[in-house]
Amino acid sequence: MIRRAVVRGIGHYLPERVVPNSDFEATLDTSDEWIRARTGIERRHFAAEGQTTSDLGTRAARAALDDAGLNPDDIDAIILATSTPDLTFPAAATMVQEALGMQHGFAYDVQAVCAGFVYALTNAQAMILSGQADRILVIGSETFSRIMDWSDRSTCVLFGDGAGALVLEAAEGAGTTEDRGILAADLNSDGRHREILYVDGGVSTNSTGHLRMQGKEVFRHAVEKLAQTAHRALDRAGLGPEDVDWIVPHQANLRIIKATAQRMGLPMEKVVVTVQDHGNTSAASIPLALSVGKSRGQIKPGDLVVTEAIGGGLAWGSVVLRW
Template sequence: MIRARIIGTGSYLPAHILSNAELAARVDTSDEWIIERTGIRQRHIAAEGEFTSDLGLAAAQRALDAAGITATDVDLIIVATATPDQTFPACATVIQHKLGMIHGVAFDVAAVCSGFLYALSVADAMLTSGAHRTALVIGAETFSRILDWEDRGTCVLFGDGAGAVVLRAETGTGSPADRGILAHRLHSDGRYNDLLYVDGGPGSTGTTGKLRMKGREVFRHAVTNLASVMTETLAVAGLAPTDVDWVIPHQANLRILEGTARKLGLSMDRIVVTVDRHANTSAASVPLALDVAVRDGRIKSNDLVLLEAMGGGFTWGAAAVRW
């Protein structure tokens, strides 16, 4: 059978770092308050004139370099983002052009913080069907542009960044020992729209709007949904939590990461944590954390890596990947 294998990763963070102390000078909060409730110490903020496509392009180029290929080898680009440069065309086509590509297929996926898992699943389906050979999957966000910087409940949580992976279709045996994406599961439930959303849009207010969230309720759903979909995904792959070498979670809140690990019976030393440095970068958070763990040598050949995320919608999902 055909497996979609990750052959390269890359990431990019804007140069400007915004610390908790700097935020405390702008809103009624403190470094101690933010760390205690979220684990976040800083976040990166895109510069004026630095767009989501710029962040995504930088991450994509690093992923291509890591894979040892060029953009001419890619025939599919999928970008997960909730903060595209424009309402349309797709951010993916902007990146396609910036890469110098005039071939292939490029489009965006919108599933907020779960966007990268959704995009990865779509790419897996398109590669394993034989329709495409090599895919570039990018999660990129400039959430700083949709934050209410007077709302301490949300502005302290988010940052900007991008992460990317290169996937290539390769022949596997169909067993859990194969390298590549072994299984993925996605879910959504639109009943919870008012718990995490943006209060605007081109089709309603004609404005971009600002992010709004009821944090306590989101936290409760996140821990339950993420533990459930991770268990479900492992079962589909014929694996168990004890088989997992690394979990790459959506970096929303350290307390959510800890709660999810407890539900699965996993030690925190098997959870890759970057939320303290990156904050919540929405669709970029999983590929960002993945690239960090690959480049620092934690993730090694044949390791079983479990990716998971949950975002507005609600949407959530997980993927089991053999490195």
């Protein structure tokens, strides 16, 4: 028998304010039809004034704990993926820890932009396999509406706010591909491509900044790198695309999602798609989609799931897990 990191529960939270594409028509040279045709996005959620990334993350964490039938006392650690923390420091994860009433264990943030949740999930797996923790709350939470340039139609219509969380716990497996839990992962980054997706400000540059993106370049890298990382993770698990029940990709753009599935030789019927309702929620994207996929009855126990994401850095990666 070997130690595995298994999903025990999952949940998500979306802010109450829903923003349809038509809301942008009054201030930008754009339309609902233009946005849908190029991105597949129909609406997104924006956080209320004063509502922070840790607030969203806390609500998603509580939903995941409820789904798992656990309480904060059962959790050893919190790893929160975000590029939009409440403050420069401390980590938003410690704010979630306090909000949950959790006075033990440890909590920290991971920053890999849209690939953040894949990085956080892989971090959590390593903690569990090493014996550092038995149960970890892994959260992706973002308020990207705070870093938008509302005059840039190429970026501000793409992003939304939200949070997703799952409980990852130690369990015994037989060491085969039929085990539940994370079976393999693949992480990558290449800082040479920083300029195609970044925020033009930060603490050490003494400026706030807005998100900037070269859309065509991001699209090209995304389609190529997402398929590659998924294949590498499957190879490491001793599996192939034919074994996959569901792809749960980063929800950035429907055209990227379709092109990546095509490169993997998988039909869209095997892809969980939520981008139309949430837009790009960065590190929250994958856990949000996993939670929605489960609630829809798509993802079931025993299913083989591949998650994949790419974000600023560039940073990208994938995780193969059996639900």
